[in-house]
Amino acid sequence: MTYTDPEARARAAILEKDKALRLYLAEHSFAEDDEPSGWLAYLTGLKNLLGNVSNDLGFVATLLVKRYLAERFGIADFDAAAKAQGAAGIDIEARTGDGGSVIGELKTTKPYQPGFGAQQRTMMIKDLARLAQAGADHRLMFVTDPETFAILCKPLWVARAPGVDIVDLATGRTFSCPKVNAHQSDGG
Numbered sequence: 001m002t003y004t005d006p007e008a009r010a011r012a013a014i015l016e017k018d019k020a021l022r023l024y025l026a027e028h029s030f031a032e033d034d035e036p037s038g039w040l041a042y043l044t045g046l047k048n049l050l051g052n053v054s055n056d057l058g059f060v061a062t063l064l065v066k067r068y069l070a071e072r073f074g075i076a077d078f079d080a081a082a083k084a085q086g087a088a089g090i091d092i093e094a095r096t097g098d099g100g101s102v103i104g105e106l107k108t109t110k111p112y113q114p115g116f117g118a119q120q121r122t123m124m125i126k127d128l129a130r131l132a133q134a135g136a137d138h139r140l141m142f143v144t145d146p147e148t149f150a151i152l153c154k155p156l157w158v159a160r161a162p163g164v165d166i167v168d169l170a171t172g173r174t175f176s177c178p179k180v181n182a183h184q185s186d187g188g
Contacts, residue, residue, distance in 0.1 A: 006081035
């Protein structure tokens with residue numbers, strides 16, 4: 001894969017984190033005694049080294065989105081590092097070669113209970129609604145967890161996302177939520 005300069009810098013930062021973590025783990029171990037101050041020091045060291053791993057995970061998932069966009073739509077100018085992870089608004093915005101609009105939301109969510117926890121569910125509903133209401137030519141919900149993908153492909157969730165494609169970046173599977181036609185939407 002060819003990286004833009006910002007993508008290459010983000011990738012290098014992740015590689016440095018990995019190197020520092022390996023050195024830390026080689027030199028430190030979790031105290032097996034009953035002293036919480038030792039546990040705190042060890043875990044604090046890990047936290048300081050790793051920082052916000054969720055942002056790193058989101059960036060790497062966005063690299064997979066970049067590959068998907070190139071393969072499906074021929075989009076060659078997407079920069080996975082252009083938008084900060086966790087920034088407000090639509091996660092993915094791109095244009096196809098013929099001018100079509102592509103938008104997407106990216107979720108690295110791993111359900112911590114069946115059907116999502118309350119906050120996970122709220123955010124998933126919000127993002128699916130935003131996609132379903134958007135006026136883009138292609139609307140995609142990218143996920144990184146196969147269980148999340150399976151949940152979103154169930155009828156209750158599909159009904160919330162008419163015209164949205166659910167894409168499992170981990171497995172490559174895609175599910176297209178059927179569009180609601182006019183006579184269905186008015187109760188007819």
